[in-house]
Amino acid sequence: MHTLAQLRAGELSGITRLDLVEGLTEFPQEIFDLADTLEVLNLSGNKLSSLPDDLHRLSRLRVLFCSDNRFTELPECLGHCQALSMIGFKANGIVRVSGTALPPQLRWLILTDNLIETLPAELGERPLLQKLMLAGNRLRALPPSLSQCHRLELIRIAANQLTELPQWLLTLPSLTWLAYAGNPLETEADAAALEATPLIDWSSLRLEQRLGEGASGVISRASWQPVGQPERSVAVKLYKGEMTSDGSPLHEMNACITAGLHPNLIRVEGRIGNHPEGQQGLVMQLIDPSYRNLAALPSLASCSRDIYTDDCRFSADVALRIAKGIASVAEHLHEQGITHGDLYGHNILLNDQGDCLLGDFGAASFHATTDNLETRALQRIEVRAFGILLGELLARIDSGLSADRRVRLEALEQRCCQPDVLARPGFSEVVQQLEAL
Structure with missing residues (x-):
């Protein structure tokens, strides 16, 4: 993190990224002194409500973060920034988004957790648009012009007021x-599955070390003393209340429960009851420490693609074991009326033998279990995610x-990723083909 004092003293000359959090109410004019080099500007966590009209003077600016500020509209000056491709204005109170505020090179737009009711038609006139984060707003419809965004790969529209998914959305290539x-x-979660999940009293749990923290909650190792049984080591996830980029943490919890049992899922032991602060949470199977993440989250540059380490290599048997495991669990989820929504390498845990677990249900959504054109399209959209994953495994x-076998696997990858959504295979066929190999 940088300081305003450093900026004013000229100590930051030549930097390409500036992170400034100092309760700012006005845009520091000294930032323009960095115009020749500045590419990433992070002003999140301040008290800004406007940006200067001549922001385009930062001619190299590619990425702008202004989340957790006080903007009520997306600044129109952004539209004049010719190199700007990623914009983040999460949790501001934004009501209005003008078409003139959208820069021509827009690739990644984050407007999560605002008060937006409508979006401009110009959003569909940004041909490079690849990621669109709109969860936690008041949208009743999406602009039909988005049907022109043939590069759009990821869209988050959870926790809005949409009464239907537009047909064009389900055909985006x-x-x-x-x-x-x-x-x-959205179809409701299976109430019977939620009710049947055991309630585990908070007093029977003893938290130990923290294992990790994500946008939706904190996971800790814990000891659990079931009534009349030996003490067991488990994992406890306590959910946060805030809106995440994917949606509501409580929807994530419902999806974890409804998913049920599968060898490639982390087993849910029960829901937490009687937490002293009323927090919602789950008690889950503790994962062996030999498991690791398959990949890392996408970067600002990779946008919608995971990052793999240079030494990430597999034998064919291990890669196929991973592919079969993930295809099998995805088939299982679809049978329960769940799309995972975030089928990515960074959400897969694996060991050296290729045993793998699919986690993080933050982007999961429910759909009808009957076979119709909409459910088929929703499932085939997720098949494309598997096709990308399969290609990443094949490359390693x-x-x-x-x-x-390589020719047959590459053919399967291409079928999963073809632009005609309904022409892609379902996961039952994918599993059969992988089993045949």
Whole structure:
């Protein structure tokens, strides 16, 4: 983190990224002294409500973060920034988004947790648009012009007021990761599954070390003393109340429960009851420490693609074991009326043998379990995510894959990723093909 004092003293000359959090109420003019080099500007966590009209003087600016400020509209000056491709204005209180505020090179737009009721038609006139984060607003419809965004791969529209998914959305050729939970259009979670989940009293749990923290909650190792049984080591996830980029944490909890049992899912032992602060949470299977994440989150540059380490390599058998496990669990989820919404390498835990677990249900959504065109399209959108994952695995196989098997796997990858959504195979067919290999 940088300081205003450093900026004013000229100590930051030549930097490409500036992070400034000092309760700012006005845009520091000294930032323009960095115009020749500044590419990423992070002003999140201040008290700003406007930006200067001549912001375009930052001619190299590609990324702008202004989340957790006091903006009530997306500043129109953004539209004049010719290099600007990523914009983040989460949790501001934004009501109005003008078409003139959208820069021509827009690729990634984050407007999560605001008060937006409508979006301008110009949003669909940004051909590079790839990621669109709109969860936690008041949208009743999406602009039909978005049907022109053939590069759009990820869209988060959870926790809005949408009564239907537009038909054009389900035919977008590149759409891969979709989250729409918490809208009136969504099928309800299985109430019977939620009610049947055991309630685990908070007093029977003893938290130990923290294992991790994400946008939706905190996971800790814990000891659990079930009545009349030996003490057990478990994982406890306590959910936060805030809106995440994917949607509501409580929808995530419902999806974890409804998903049920599968060898490639983290087992849910029960829901937490009688927490002293009323927090919602789950008690889950403790994962062996030999498991690790398959990949890291996408970067600002990769946008919608995971980051893999240079030494991430697999034998053919291990890669196929991962692929089969994930295809199998995705098939299982679809049978329960759930789309995961975030089928990515960074949400997969695996060990050296290729045993794997799919986690993080923050973007999960419910759909009807009957077979119709909408449910088929929703499921085939997720099949594209698997196709991308399969391609990432194939690119990292260093031994044991015959030319014939590679050709067949590459053909499967291409079928999963083809632009005609309904022409993609379902996961039952994907599993069968992988089993045949």
